[in-house]
Amino acid sequence: MIMLDRICKSYRTKTGRKTVLDQVSTVFQSGHNFGILGPNGAGKSTLIRLLAGSEPPDSGIVRRYARVSFPLGFGGTFHGALSGRENVAFIARIYGAAMRATIDYVEGFAELGDYFEMPVNTYSAGMRARLAFAACLAIDFDVYLIDEVTEIGDQRFRRRCAEAFRQRMQRSDIILVTHNPHTIRQYCDRGAVLANGQLTLHEEIGTALESYHRLLQESA
Numbered sequence: 001m002i003m004l005d006r007i008c009k010s011y012r013t014k015t016g017r018k019t020v021l022d023q024v025s026t027v028f029q030s031g032h033n034f035g036i037l038g039p040n041g042a043g044k045s046t047l048i049r050l051l052a053g054s055e056p057p058d059s060g061i062v063r064r065y066a067r068v069s070f071p072l073g074f075g076g077t078f079h080g081a082l083s084g085r086e087n088v089a090f091i092a093r094i095y096g097a098a099m100r101a102t103i104d105y106v107e108g109f110a111e112l113g114d115y116f117e118m119p120v121n122t123y124s125a126g127m128r129a130r131l132a133f134a135a136c137l138a139i140d141f142d143v144y145l146i147d148e149v150t151e152i153g154d155q156r157f158r159r160r161c162a163e164a165f166r167q168r169m170q171r172s173d174i175i176l177v178t179h180n181p182h183t184i185r186q187y188c189d190r191g192a193v194l195a196n197g198q199l200t201l202h203e204e205i206g207t208a209l210e211s212y213h214r215l216l217q218e219s220a
Helices: 045-050 085-095 101-109 113-118 125-137 155-169 181-187 205-219
Strands: 002-015 016-028 034-037 060-063 143-145 173-177 190-195 198-202
Touching: 002 045, 016 045, 016 060, 016 198, 034 181, 034 205, 045 143, 045 173, 085 101, 085 113, 085 125, 085 181, 101 125, 125 155, 155 173, 173 181, 181 205, 190 205, 198 205
Parallel strands: 034 173, 034 190, 143 173
Antiparallel strands: 002 016, 002 060, 190 198
16 A cells, blocks of 8 residues: 655746645555556656655655555666666665576566676667566566556567566556556556646546546647
8 A cells, every 4th residue: 555645746847847746645555456647747757756765755755555666667777887687686685586586587578688788878768668677577566666668669578568467466556657548447447647736546447537538638
């Protein structure tokens, strides 16, 4: 379970200050998979980083009563001067995971070839996403945070991602950001809509999608 207690978050833009969350309090209950929807620029990726703890709120408290992943596919997890292997070894140490098993899983899943031994700052964005995706899946978390990364790679890689999701969902929850209604329906049983600084949770995916589509029509 993850609780947001009166969370405020904003950041500077060229046109002024953008509010992502304005005194938001809500609960992501255990045993459910949440799909987060919202228009471009609403702050969905910022919300995922807040849930992960990789970015702090301006005020309020995020309470985590579960082992929560870093954002799946988030390349900012890595140190650019270290190789893929060295980064994975470091992550395994941080999370207390078996190092050899973690490295072997990531090397096989990410399919980076010789690049696995090269500095991450030589990787393309897609390669970094593959490495981060595999590193996250290699560790057992109670909640996996996913930000649009099911769309990376070729069709074969996406099929492997889908199978990995299904395996993890047998014992873990997910919180997923995507613009794809099919992906939301496939993986999630509850929805949330982020807009205008407010996060509204829905117990039914259908009502979340309806709310999201109304929001898009109103802003068109």
